[in-house]
Amino acid sequence: MHKPHRGTIYVEDAKVLAHEAFAGEQYIMRVQAPRCAEKAQPGSFAHLQCDPMLPMRRPLSIMRTDPRAGWVEFLYKAVGEGTRLLSRRKLGETISVMGPIGKPFQPHGDRPLTLLLGGGVGIPPMVFLASSLRSNPVYQPLVIMGSEVPFPFKPRPSEILVPGMPEGVIATMPLLEDWGVACRLTSGAGFPGCHEGYVTDLARLWLDTLSEEKRRQVEIFACGPHPMLAACARLAEQYRIPCQVSLEEFMACAVGGCAGCVVEVKTDQGPAMKRVCVDGPVFDAKTVF
Amino acid sequence: MTAEHSRRDPLAIDFCGMDFATPLVLLSGCVGFGEEYTRVAGFSNRDVGAVCLKGTTGQARLGNLPHRVYETPMGMLNAIGLQNPGVDKVVDEILPTLDFDETRFIANVSGSTIEEYIAVTRRFDDSPVDAIEINISCPNVKEGGVAFGNDPDMSARVVAACRQVTQKPLITKLSPNQTDIAENARRCIEAGTDAFAVINTLMGMAIDAESREAVIGNNQGGLSGPAIKPIALLKVHQVYQVARPHGVPIIGQGGVTSPSDALEFLIAGASAVGVGTALFYDPLICKKINQGIRDYLDRHGLASVGQLTGSLTLNTPRACG
Numbered sequence: 001m002h003k004p005h006r007g008t009i010y011v012e013d014a015k016v017l018a019h020e021a022f023a024g025e026q027y028i029m030r031v032q033a034p035r036c037a038e039k040a041q042p043g044s045f046a047h048l049q050c051d052p053m054l055p056m057r058r059p060l061s062i063m064r065t066d067p068r069a070g071w072v073e074f075l076y077k078a079v080g081e082g083t084r085l086l087s088r089r090k091l092g093e094t095i096s097v098m099g100p101i102g103k104p105f106q107p108h109g110d111r112p113l114t115l116l117l118g119g120g121v122g123i124p125p126m127v128f129l130a131s132s133l134r135s136n137p138v139y140q141p142l143v144i145m146g147s148e149v150p151f152p153f154k155p156r157p158s159e160i161l162v163p164g165m166p167e168g169v170i171a172t173m174p175l176l177e178d179w180g181v182a183c184r185l186t187s188g189a190g191f192p193g194c195h196e197g198y199v200t201d202l203a204r205l206w207l208d209t210l211s212e213e214k215r216r217q218v219e220i221f222a223c224g225p226h227p228m229l230a231a232c233a234r235l236a237e238q239y240r241i242p243c244q245v246s247l248e249e250f251m252a253c254a255v256g257g258c259a260g261c262v263v264e265v266k267t268d269q270g271p272a273m274k275r276v277c278v279d280g281p282v283f284d285a286k287t288v289f
Numbered sequence: 290m291t292a293e294h295s296r297r298d299p300l301a302i303d304f305c306g307m308d309f310a311t312p313l314v315l316l317s318g319c320v321g322f323g324e325e326y327t328r329v330a331g332f333s334n335r336d337v338g339a340v341c342l343k344g345t346t347g348q349a350r351l352g353n354l355p356h357r358v359y360e361t362p363m364g365m366l367n368a369i370g371l372q373n374p375g376v377d378k379v380v381d382e383i384l385p386t387l388d389f390d391e392t393r394f395i396a397n398v399s400g401s402t403i404e405e406y407i408a409v410t411r412r413f414d415d416s417p418v419d420a421i422e423i424n425i426s427c428p429n430v431k432e433g434g435v436a437f438g439n440d441p442d443m444s445a446r447v448v449a450a451c452r453q454v455t456q457k458p459l460i461t462k463l464s465p466n467q468t469d470i471a472e473n474a475r476r477c478i479e480a481g482t483d484a485f486a487v488i489n490t491l492m493g494m495a496i497d498a499e500s501r502e503a504v505i506g507n508n509q510g511g512l513s514g515p516a517i518k519p520i521a522l523l524k525v526h527q528v529y530q531v532a533r534p535h536g537v538p539i540i541g542q543g544g545v546t547s548p549s550d551a552l553e554f555l556i557a558g559a560s561a562v563g564v565g566t567a568l569f570y571d572p573l574i575c576k577k578i579n580q581g582i583r584d585y586l587d588r589h590g591l592a593s594v595g596q597l598t599g600s601l602t603l604n605t606p607r608a609c610g
Contacts, residue, residue, distance in 0.1 A: 252569045
């Protein structure tokens with residue numbers, strides 16, 4: 001009996017290679033996990049044991065990988081006991097990393113104008129997706145990131161022209177700029193070069209400058225807090241644009257065994273409870289909002 | 290020792306006529322319908338004696354609203370609410386995808402009424418499952434479940450009704466949320482159970498002080514993990530006193546995360562040992578527990594893990610002074 005799902009998630013004792021703190025209790029952590037790095041795709045997450053004293057794992061979405069060097073990078077915010085303990089893990093220490101897990105984003109080639117919306121700790125999968133899209137000449141990604149606390153990187157003025165952006169909205173993530181990926185930032189906190197408002201506000205301004213024909217080439221990918229994703233879903237519906245969202249929920253097993261991390265999803269057969277871990281974390285926005 | 294005995298793997302046991310490769314049993318509700326954990330490289334259903342499938346009811350159930358799981362000190366709360374696709378779909382679509390060469394698969398039956406328990410048990414009786422576990426101890430549903438399991442009369446009625454419709458080994462999963470688990474066990478033996486699973490989760494609650502809200506969508510949930518192990522050990526010990534004279538074996542379960550934990554349950558009176566929450570900590574834990582038991586048997590010069598069952602030496606309690 002052929003069972004393609006078998007043996008697709010790896011448990012690795014991953015050494016912490018880098019662990020940097022940013023404002024607002026945000027952290028970027030790089031760990032050596034070669035099998036996870038090799039197989040991860042944009043949208044994948046890993047299930048990490050934050051501390052031996054807190055044995056339940058925590059799911060973190062993957063921001064970057066280097067399959068050749070064998071590392072995986074996460075951006076997370078210390079919001080509870082688990083992530084707070086994780087933030088204290090030091091270079092050289094070992095963390096049990098289980099991954100990659102979940103259904104990845106699936107960009108459709110007939111919609112090359114990919115609009116990536118990341119809010120707060122929803123930024124990491126957008127960075128991963130951007131890194132994948134940039135290597136395919138079909139796609140012209142535009143990334144819009146929002147944060148109410150200082151971004152976990154030093155924004156800099158972009159030299160990549162994005163038609164339709166309001167004047168003065170020039171700040172970008174240096175990593176994406178170096179990759180040649182167009183990116184703009186938004187915040188309600190008045191950070192220089194950022195659009196004052198939510199990611200969906202800036203996305204709407206940009207969409208309004210597109211012709212009807214161009215809009216038919218747009219596909220939205222989003223990750224962030226629930227209200228932001230709901231706003232993304234509304235935006236997508238209004239402009240009749242397909243939208244994939246990455247969700248999160250408290251999680252126990254992360255392999256589909258416990259049905260602990262479900263979300264309610266609309267299906268042709270009526271409502272269904274789908275597992276964020278293996279049925280997601282990426283869902284079609286119109287099925288969840 | 291006979292030649293046959295000496296060839297036998299020291300970890301293998303006979304449980305109600307079933308050959309278990311090891312005394313470990315993966316617990317219902319933790320491993321979906323048997324295939325989910327095989328996603329993890331290095332995990333194998335062959336590492337355990339049996340896999341208990343997700344609780345199954347007559348009709349499909351959506352289960353409870355989120356949040357369904359939450360970590361607590363040395364444990365976790367869950368309130369899944371018996372989400373399952375209904376027994377017909379389980380038997381017709383899921384069981385045919387399982388590899389019965391790998392391990393023994395045990396169905397887990399639940400319901401809101403005795404009639405539902407009977408209907409689901411009957412359907413599983415006409416299926417390839419190796420045994421049927423009656424879940425009269427689910428704390429997370431409004432009807433049935435623990436409402437039956439905490440009442441010895443109702444427990445016995447459910448067991449007797451299921452006994453009527455199956456010849457497969459019948460395992461009754463007992464609730465720790467009751468006054469006298471031993472009395473309940475005695476009644477279930479009279480009603481025809483072949484074995485026990487001891488214990489299901491303990492009812493508990495988590496509160497977010499900042500928002501003053503209950504964390505779990507169902508408000509209350511079942512507590513599992515190392516926090517409940519001492520309670521589970523005592524319950525196994527108590528049920529063993531009642532079950533031993535009748536030759537009714539026990540799957541001891543509740544907070545097993547190490548070889549030592551598993552050995553303690555065997556010594557307390559269990560013939561097999563359930564592993565659930567520990568899988569969430571370490572999906573490859575069963576290999577490690579098996580090896581630890583093997584090492585222990587070697588160290589203590591025991592030929593079979595079965596020799597440990599009920600080998601507990603009790604103290605003679607007396608008041609000091």
